[in-house]
Amino acid sequence: MSVFRRAREAVRAEDLPLLAAVLLLPWLFGGVEIWVARSASLLLALAAAAALAREGFAGLGLDRDRAWLAPAALLGVLAALQLLPLPPPLLRAASPKTDEILRANFPGYPGEAPPDLIAAIESRALDRVPDARSFEAPAAAGALPRAKAAGRWDGWRPLSLHPDATVERLFWYGALLLAFLVVRARARESEAFRLHRGALFCLFVALALFGIAQRISWNGRMFWIGPAVESARPFGPYVNCVHFAGVMELAAPWLLGWAWSRTRRLGRGALRDPATLLAWAGAAGTAAAGIASESKAGAALIAAGVSIVVVFGMVRRGRRLAAAAAALAGWIAAGALLVETGMGGRAWSFLAESREGIGGYSRIEAWRSAVPMVADFPLAGVGMGAFRDVFPRYLRPGETGYWDRLHNDYLEVVIEGGIPAGVLVVLLAAGFSVRAVRGWRRARKGERTARLGLLVGLGALGLHAVVDFNHQIPANALLFVVTAALATRGGEAGEREPS
Numbered sequence: 001m002s003v004f005r006r007a008r009e010a011v012r013a014e015d016l017p018l019l020a021a022v023l024l025l026p027w028l029f030g031g032v033e034i035w036v037a038r039s040a041s042l043l044l045a046l047a048a049a050a051a052l053a054r055e056g057f058a059g060l061g062l063d064r065d066r067a068w069l070a071p072a073a074l075l076g077v078l079a080a081l082q083l084l085p086l087p088p089p090l091l092r093a094a095s096p097k098t099d100e101i102l103r104a105n106f107p108g109y110p111g112e113a114p115p116d117l118i119a120a121i122e123s124r125a126l127d128r129v130p131d132a133r134s135f136e137a138p139a140a141a142g143a144l145p146r147a148k149a150a151g152r153w154d155g156w157r158p159l160s161l162h163p164d165a166t167v168e169r170l171f172w173y174g175a176l177l178l179a180f181l182v183v184r185a186r187a188r189e190s191e192a193f194r195l196h197r198g199a200l201f202c203l204f205v206a207l208a209l210f211g212i213a214q215r216i217s218w219n220g221r222m223f224w225i226g227p228a229v230e231s232a233r234p235f236g237p238y239v240n241c242v243h244f245a246g247v248m249e250l251a252a253p254w255l256l257g258w259a260w261s262r263t264r265r266l267g268r269g270a271l272r273d274p275a276t277l278l279a280w281a282g283a284a285g286t287a288a289a290g291i292a293s294e295s296k297a298g299a300a301l302i303a304a305g306v307s308i309v310v311v312f313g314m315v316r317r318g319r320r321l322a323a324a325a326a327a328l329a330g331w332i333a334a335g336a337l338l339v340e341t342g343m344g345g346r347a348w349s350f351l352a353e354s355r356e357g358i359g360g361y362s363r364i365e366a367w368r369s370a371v372p373m374v375a376d377f378p379l380a381g382v383g384m385g386a387f388r389d390v391f392p393r394y395l396r397p398g399e400t401g402y403w404d405r406l407h408n409d410y411l412e413v414v415i416e417g418g419i420p421a422g423v424l425v426v427l428l429a430a431g432f433s434v435r436a437v438r439g440w441r442r443a444r445k446g447e448r449t450a451r452l453g454l455l456v457g458l459g460a461l462g463l464h465a466v467v468d469f470n471h472q473i474p475a476n477a478l479l480f481v482v483t484a485a486l487a488t489r490g491g492e493a494g495e496r497e498p499s
Contacts, residue, residue, distance in 0.1 A: 006191055006194070007191075007194075007195050007198065009191070010189070010191035010192050010194070010195045011195065012050075012051075012054065012186070012192070013050040013051075013053075013054060014047040014048070014050040014051040014054070014059065014182050014186070015047070015186065015192070015195065015196075016047075017043040017044070017046040017047045017050070018043065018044060018047035018179060018182055018183070018482075019196070019199050020043055021040040021043040021044055021047075021179075021478065022179075022199065022200070022203070022478055022479065022482055023199060023203055024040075025040050025474055025475040025478055026203065026207060026237060026238070026247065026475040026479070027237045028237075028475075029222070029237060029238065029239050030237070030238045030239060030240075030243055030473045030474065030475040030476065031473065031474030031475045031478075032239055032473065032474065034168070036474070037172060037474045038171075040175065040474060040478065041171055041172055041174075041175035044175040044176070044178050044179045044182075044478075045175060045178060047178070047179070047182050048060065048178035048179075048181065048182055051181075051182050051185065051186075055185075058185065059182070059185055060178070060181040060182060060185055061181050061182075061184045061185035061188075062181065064492065065435075065492040068428075068431030068432075068434075068435070069181075069428075069431070071424040071425070071427040071428040071431070072177055072180075072424075072428050073177075074424050075173070075417070075421060075424050075425070075428070076170065076173060076174060076177065078417055078418075078420060078421055078424070079166060079169060079170040079173065079384045079417070080170060081159070082158060082159045082160040082163075082166050082380065082381070082383050082384060082417075083158050083160055083163055083166055083167065083170070084158055084159075085155070085156035085157060085158050086156055086157070086158065086159065087156055088109070088110030088156070088157075091156075091157060091159065094159060094379060094380050095159055095377060095379065095380040097376040097377055098159055098161060098377065098380065098382070101161060101390075102157055106157075109157070158383075159380040159381075159383060160382070160383025160384065160385075160386055161382050161383050161386045161389060161390055162382075162383050162385060162386035162389045162390075163383070165383070165384070165385030165386055165389075166383045166384045166385050166386065168385060169384040169385040170384065172474065172477075173384075176477060176478065176481045179478060179481050179482060179485075180481045180482070180484065180485045181485075182485075183196060183481075183482050183485035183486060184485040184488055184489075187485060187486050187488070187489040188489070193486065193489055196482065196486060197258075197486060200251075200479070200482070200483065201251075201255060201258075201279070201282060204247065204248075204250075204251035204255065204282060204286055205255075205278070205281075205282040205285060205286070207236055207237070207244070207247055207248075207251075207286075207289070208248065208251070208282070208285040208286045208288070208289035208290075209285065209289075210236050210237060211235060211236040211244060211248075211289035211290075211292060211293060212285065212288060212289050212292060214235065214236060215235075215289075215292045222234055222237075222239075223237065233294075235293045235294075236289070236293070238473075238475075241293040241294060241295050241298075242293075242295045242297070242298060242468055242470070243470055243473045243475075243476055244289075244290075244293050244295075244298075245290045245293045245295035245297075245298025245299070245302070246298065246461055246464055246468075246470035246473075246476050247475075247476060247479060248286045248287065248289055248290025248293070248298065248302060249290060249298055249301045249302050249305060249457060249460040249461050249464060250457040250458065250460065250461050250479060250480065250483060251282075251286040251457065252283055252286040252287040252290060252302050252305060252306055252457070253302075253305035253306055253308070253309045253452075253453040253454075253456040253457045253460065254450070254453040254454045254456075254457045254483075255279055255282045255283035255286060255453070256283035256287075256306060256309050256310075256453055257309050257313055257449045257450040257451070257452050257453020257454065257456075258279055258449075258450040258453060259276060259279035259280045259282075259283055260309075260313065260314050260449050260450075261446055261447050261448070261449045261450040262275065262276045262279060262450075263276055263280075264446055264449075265446045283306075286302075287302050287303075287306055290302040291303075297464055297467055297468065298464070301460040301461075301463060301464055302460070304460070305453075305456045305457060305459075305460045307324075308452075308456050309449065309452060309453045309456055311324050312452065313448070313449035313452045313453065314449060363407045363408075363467065365396065366395075366403055366406060366407065367406070367408060367411060368396075369391075369394045369395050369396050370391065370394060370406055370408075370411060370412075370415060371411075372394055373390070373391070373394055373415045374411075374414055374415060374419070377415065377418060378418055378419050379418045379419065379420065380418050381414070381415060381416045381417040381418035381421060382415060382416055383416060384416045384417060385416065386416060387404075387405075387406060387412055387415055387416050388403065388404040388405070391403055391406070405469040405472060406469070407467060407468050407469060408465070408466055408467065408468075408469075409465035409466075409468075409469055409470075409471045409472065410422070410425070410465060410466065412469070413425055429462075432484060432487075432488065435488045435492060436455055436458075436484075436487040436488055437455070438490070439451065439487065439488060439489055439490040440452065440455060442490045443490060451487075454483065454486065454487050455487060457483065458480065458483060458484055458487060461476070461480055462480075
């Protein structure tokens with residue numbers, strides 16, 4: 001039976017909208033436009049609805065081994081609670097700092113708003129800049145419209161300091177969770193697992209080819225046609241080269257591990273097998289494209305991921321120490337060569353920008369400024385998606401940069417959702433890790449290197465989140481979630497790895 005025929009027979013109704021979202025989102029600038037993310041959410045919801053209609057809860061994998069997903073559900077509940085309007089006394093008890101901010105910025109809160117809101121707002125503004133009271137306002141052409149003292153200015157308010165952003169985050173998070181559940185359930189079937197894995201491999205290789213072509217012939221415009229985003233560093237179809245490198249971090253170790261596993265299984269026949277040859281070329285291409293993107297962390301994580309797969313998956317146990325030493329020597333040699341490249345220049349600028357050594361680097365300064373936010377919003381957070389609106393209050397004097405992301409996804413989760421959100425993320429990661437490692441151990445001996453590459457790629461992207469925000473880019477978040485769902489195959493309690 002041909003590969004295409006097997007794939008066609010493996011397709012179910014839920015696969016079509018899900019794969020459409022997965023395969024298209026990276027090409028639409030990573031999904032950073034709000035309409036793109038909303039369209040992807042709709043496709044993922046359709047996929048979940050099709051799975052439910054076909055198999056009920058089994059279509060979402062909720063018929064067994066679902067207790068470990070409770071933290072994921074509770075994260076959604078936590079975001080929903082942040083949107084629930086609360087009476088002022090209860091809000092003050094849950095988050096005193098939120099209450100303080102609301103009192104300072106909403107005239108009349110927590111009581112009734114003043115009848116003339118515009119006058120009240122003007123008075124507060126003049127209180128903050130007393131010198132401005134000496135200036136007389138020019139004569140108005142007509143009377144200003146009077147604002148109504150109802151709606152957003154009075155009454156109960158939610159814990160989130162930016163409810164609209166929290167609503168967007170909640171719906172996107174729900175779509176990602178549905179995608180994970182659908183792929184996890186589908187991965188129980190061997191042909192479905194191969195279908196999704198093959199689609200991801202094709203996407204990775206296509207993105208790598210795009211990036212390499214851009215590196216060779218780019219004219220400074222997105223897709224060689226449209227203008228690039230100001231102050232961004234686009235690469236491939238992504239607005240930022242770091243986020244392109246994040247996909248390659250996920251892809252290169254996995255493709256390498258799969259190519260090696262297939263080569264071991266086929267022996268000499270691998271030289272005549274197109275899939276094996278393409279996998280080797282894809283592993284080399286994704287690694288090269290990721291390094292060509294000139295992302296410092298991306299290049300380091302790709303090199304580390306590939307080295308781990310080589311040392312622990314492709315080298316016999318007795319030779320691993322020598323292989324590790326050789327990999328370290330290769331790292332040093334590559335670092336010496338890259339000093340003269342654009343990425344090397346960026347590494348030097350990293351140090352040059354640090355007036356007080358590495359501790360003065362802008363991201364570290366931002367993290368230092370953000371830590372007090374955890375102390376101010378320990379239980380309820382500032383609201384999912386509200387970081388960018390609250391963070392300017394905490395920037396140190398003299399900082400003028402605009403920080404819409406903290407460049408540390410884990411710390412940002414704790415700031416936006418409070419310490420409970422951080423605990424839930426840790427519990428969810430622990431539950432996933434147990435099942436992913438269990439699936440790797442249960443895999444057939446010839447498939448373990450492929451599974452190792454899969455786990456290393458996920459680990460690389462997860463580690464990158466300490467210094468960047470790949471998981472807040474819709475395309476990368478969806479790729480991470482789908483790949484993680486495939487990694488749980490064979491790792492559920494009481495489940496055996498399918499042959």
